[in-house]
Amino acid sequence: MRTKNKIIFLVIFITFSMFVLLIANLIYNFRDYGVKNIDDKAHVLAKTIEHSLTSQMVTGVIENRELFLSQLEDLPNIDKIWLSRGKDVVEMFGIGFNNEIARDEIDKEVLKTGNIKRVISENIFSKSHYRITIPYKATSQGKINCMQCHTNAKEGDTLGAITITMSIDDSKEVGITTVAHTAVIALLLMVIIIFLINMLISPFLSVFDEIKKVMSKAQDGDYSQRIDNPEGKESKDVASWINGLLEKLESSLDEMDSKISVFLTENSVDEKDHLINVKNTVDRLSDVYRFRKTIEYDDTLEEVYSRLAHVFKEQLGLKDFNFFESDTIHNKINVVYVENQLYCDITEMGCRADRTNTIIDSTQFQNVCSACKKCKETNYFCVPYSISNELDLIVSIYTNKEEETKRIRELIPYIKDYIDTAKTVIVSKKLMNILELNARTDPLTGLYNRKYLEDSIDKITAQATRANIKYGVLMVDIDHFKKVNDTYGHDVGDNAIKIVAETLIENTRESDIVIRFGGEEFIVLLYNCDEKSVDKLSLKIKEAFALKKIPAGNTTISKTMSIGTSMYPKDNDNVKDCIKYADLALYEAKETGRNKVVAFHEELLKK
16 A cells, blocks of 8 residues: 555645645735734824824923823824934924934934834733834925925924834734634644545555556566455546456467467476467577578578578587488488588488487587597587487587577577478478489489480570589490390390499599480590590490399399490580580491490581
């Protein structure tokens, strides 16, 4: 009830201040009115005495002035009256009676200056007096000419002064009585006002204090508090509305928090306030949803990983990390994204995180992973994520500071949200890659097929032209292959084709392109190769194949091959036409005895 006490105190302070101001104003006005009233009375009396003394002087009875003045002192509230002669009167008529000289400094000041002087002696618990000393000045104006008697005086000279002292106790008593009655009435009104205000505002202040208590708890995330025992209809209505709102808010937030959170990994830091939890969850869902919608339109898996890396850098603030794919069927690990540098020899030594299916944290145990040979000065987290039955994704994060290491631990749930969101897209892209690879790969040999050549030949030509790259083109064919199938069957023929593919792979580089063109025919595109190297390599391939043993049931056989070659761009500025020229050279090799290498020359176009 602190608010109520503050308001009551404020009301008391205001009403008391008004009461004090009212009493002070009343006292001031009564005093001012009393003084003015007495002052007016004194002026009338002084004027009366002046006229009376003048009349006595004219009629010659001025000697009786003492009796006249003493009779005036018998009037109510008149204490004393005395006259003081001025200098001019004293010089002309003497000092008069003993009491007609200046009695004190006040009389002397008035006689000297000619100004009225008032002195009020006020006491609350004793008698109070009012004194006024009024000068009489010489004048020739009016019915009586002062100059006729006071020949030594000039116009405006002070001839004398009259001093009147009066009691103001009656006026004071009236004022005190009036102020006391007014004060009692004002105090009574003040008490009534405070009581009424307290009665009127008490229910509202009570419900306000309850609202303050409830809102204070809600500010800390506790929406279970309710307003209890409100007084008054209006307060009960307000309490009912607020309690109903809090009830809806609490139940809605609990339900939203529990339902929305299932779409995300559990938070590493759980806020007590469900409203903040829901807000954070919605923010995370929004970010993850935008990420999902973006990667769905990416063309390749490499773009998906690049997009995921962008999120790690821009939204999660990670600076050093790598992505690895683990083929769980063939136990093979591939590097798919490197942000700064490759720390782990993961492709050769394998991944501990993937093998144990647990998070590897070097801050918990140094040198925990033998594959990370470059991590002596660097902390690392390796987190495995299962994408499908055949594929795992390993995220490796590297830090140098302990604070950053702690922050990354808290980011693990957020990383998992993005990985989980990307799972279906990664699997989809993987399947598309497999389908595309199958469509462009020969299933028997694993080499590129004729469709790959048709799809890629224009691109290869454009790149070779732009970069001024030479290609050596080989057209390879097994000699008398039909006899192999007829004599030993198609299985032996398939073995022969596989051995040809094996021989070609063994004797070419990764930059070269080996294609099974169809049947027993193969095409080899030798990257950036001159004529001398083409001839040398062709002979090497032919001789290597001749030494190969082809399984044929319980025995083995050997076969030979013929090779036709051409050069791009020497023979033609289109790789596709160079393949045709190599085919012409191959035909020439077969027609002229087989088991040989024939290079294309223009005379072949005339045959």
